[in-house]
Amino acid sequence: MLRTVNRIVVGLAGLILLIFGGSVLAVGLGVTPPSWWIYEGRHDVLLSRADRLRWRGEGWWWPVVIAVLAVVVLLALWWLVAQLRRRRLSEVVVDSGDGEVALLRGRALEGVLAAEAESFDGVARAGAMLTGRRTAPRVRMAMLLEPHAEPAAALRQLSEEALGHAKGSAHLTALPAEVRLRAVKHRAERVS
Incomplete structure (x- = not known):
């Protein structure tokens, strides 16, 4: 939601500044404004003394x-x-099974997820970030795939192994993930 609010605020501010700044520039360059516009001519002021004191x-x-x-x-x-x-989750609550809870550092879980994903065949680099609540974390991952990698296989392996291990070790009922896949930039291979 914050991203949407930021875009709306910046868009409206830009539109207002563009309209009024463009009108001031146009009138200053000698363009005759319409009769309903706030400026009447090149030497007009934005607010007259009477307008300021009205x-x-x-x-x-x-x-x-x-x-x-x-x-x-x-x-x-x-x-x-x-x-x-802070958008990043600093810790995850782990149910220890005896009525007590333990805290797992978010950075540690992110590091393990990224390292396990990087160990998969065809994954050049991986990164993970935990978001959400301490009791219901969510994962955002980015994986950079080698040219020979199959995206479906890498995604399946990630969901079954890395996310499954993290979910099991933290005793989470669910661990939703958003994964972004990109390919490594490489030169085209020559076919002869």
Whole structure:
């Protein structure tokens, strides 16, 4: 969801800046604006003195200005906190079977998953990242495949072996995974 919010915020900010910046540039270069536009000509100002002082004496003006600015500040703080929040899972809760729980470091499980995936035939490099909750982790993996590798076989081997071992050793009921496969860049082979 955060990725979508980021794209919408950046898109809207860019669109607004493009429209108003482009209009200021066009009017400054001598293009005659339409009659409904906020500028009337090349030497016009954005806000005249009368426009700046128009609402100052009204009783509702300052509370509305303060409320709008407070909402903007709160939204900006929410966005900043969402950007700084850790996406990577630092630990996984493992049920030890005696009513107690143990904590497994997330980096350790990621390292084991990546190392086991790299040991498969046809996998040049692999990386793993745990996301989700401590009690219900999810895995994001990226695998770089050699030119001779079969993607279906590598994916099957990953789900049966590496993810199966991780799920079993951590006593997890499920370990959903998102796997991205890419091929190693290589020169074309010459056929004679």
